Amino acid sequence: MEKTTLISLEKLNQLRLTDEQRDSVLAFFDAQSGRLAELNAIDTESVERMVHVMPIMTVVRDDVEKKLFTRDELQKGAPETLDGYWQVPRLVD
Amino acid sequence: MRYETVIGLEVHVELATESKIFCSCSAKFGGEQNDHVCPACCGMPGMLPIVNKHVVDLGMTAGMMLNCDINRTTTFDKKSYYYPDLPCSYQTTQLFSPVAVNGLVDIETSQGKRQIRIKQIHMEEDAGKLVHDDWSDTSLVDFNRTSVPLIEIVSQPDLHSAEEVIAYLERLRSLLRFARVSDCRMEQGSMRCDVNLSVRPEGSNVLGVRTEMKNMNSLSAIERAIEYETARHIDAIENGTEELVQETRRWDDLKGKSFSMRTKENAGDYRYFPDPNIMPVVIDDEWFDRIKATLPELPEVKKARYMTELGLGEYDAQQLCDSRALCDCFEQAYAVCGNAKEAANYLISDCMNMLNKAGLTADQLSINGESLGKLIKLVTEGTVSRPNAKKILAALFEQDIDPETYAKDNGFIVSNDTDLLKTVVKAVVASDPKTVADYKAGKEKVLMALFGRCMKELKGNCDPQTLREVLIEEVMNS
């Protein structure tokens, strides 16, 4: 992986790595990409796409409204709230 | 040179469900901030989503109404983006196997009839709401709308003018409301539209540079935005006024202009991947057939049937077919009273008036059609007078009552008691010799005053024709 790709991934994930951390992440990805190349070499043309690893399908529930939590309960662990809102640093759009 | 505008639409529609798409929280519009929330829709660690079956019902219904193929195995995917209105840092949506694909929608404009191809319909969750607080210089987050179920209807770039776009959106709204998929109220945000637009020389098969305007929520704004963007693109191509770039633009309806927005992540950056927490939904034949059986007759088919089979005029048929609730009530009432014209009249004039006064739309009509049919029967058989029928209808509007019991309890049954009628008429005539003299002198109109007084004495419970005859006889003999 190119360093520039890693930097753009950092931005997307709101992370900032040191140069030392970047080197170790890049080394890890290089090792993985060898394995990915091996997998990509396998002919999967006639294999049906796997949708899920579990043999369970259609886990659905009925459309019934239930109030299970109060706002106060949910906001107990919130760093900041105001008038029942979660409060976060200002966003400029 | 002549140009062609090429438009594709992404229409978001909020589904008419009680609960959210992956948890049991209320999906209702409104409520106090963060009142409809739980750990699942707040993205707390360890939460697991469970699909609301009715969301799949409505996704399939929409697909069938728009002539799509239904994917019998439909799966959910994660679309990553980082923004506080989305607590999981991803939106759960469908990319690889959406519920419906390859549809067709008929539209009609001044240029004639056309079909617009639908690429796909996918189910997904809505995002929350952010309020910017100037006082504390922070942003405030409300998760009530987070995980409210949506479908996104993606058209092919088959539309070429604002007129076609409006016709397409109106057709979608009519079909989806008729099938009770959504109330499609643009002003409340339950139907919103992203417009993708490009311009190319007529006859060219290469697409021009495409711009996107997001979250448009009124037809008139969409019309103005399309006209503005088309002119801006042509100006850029012909006169080089600016370099067109692929971007998202914001439409400012007050200024009548579109503005460039900060470029967002492009599709590759969303890092879509299958959601391992949600099992694939398999739609078996039983489920498929059950939904197919609930599809309503199309509005235009109903309208034609009302005109040819039931003898309604075009105006009445059209008024009824604007709303599924009116149609249902009409059909139930007709089944009971067998009088289509009367049933249509009561619904289109009296019921619509009451709805308007109550600030409700036709789709919110809750009158029991069977009771309305019974009331019409009482009127046409002469058991209840028309003015009293209006009073009974007003009561029926408030709550479901049996019209005949209500009429009896409130003294609204027309009396066949001719003795009572004669007594009342005699008394009224005797009390007003001047009016009687005027009538005899040829002022025929004054009879109405006497007629009105008799009617009032009788509380409206008499046959107007009989009263008129008895009254004239009494006046002439007095």
Ligand SMILES: [Zn+2]
């Ligand atoms: Zn919830």
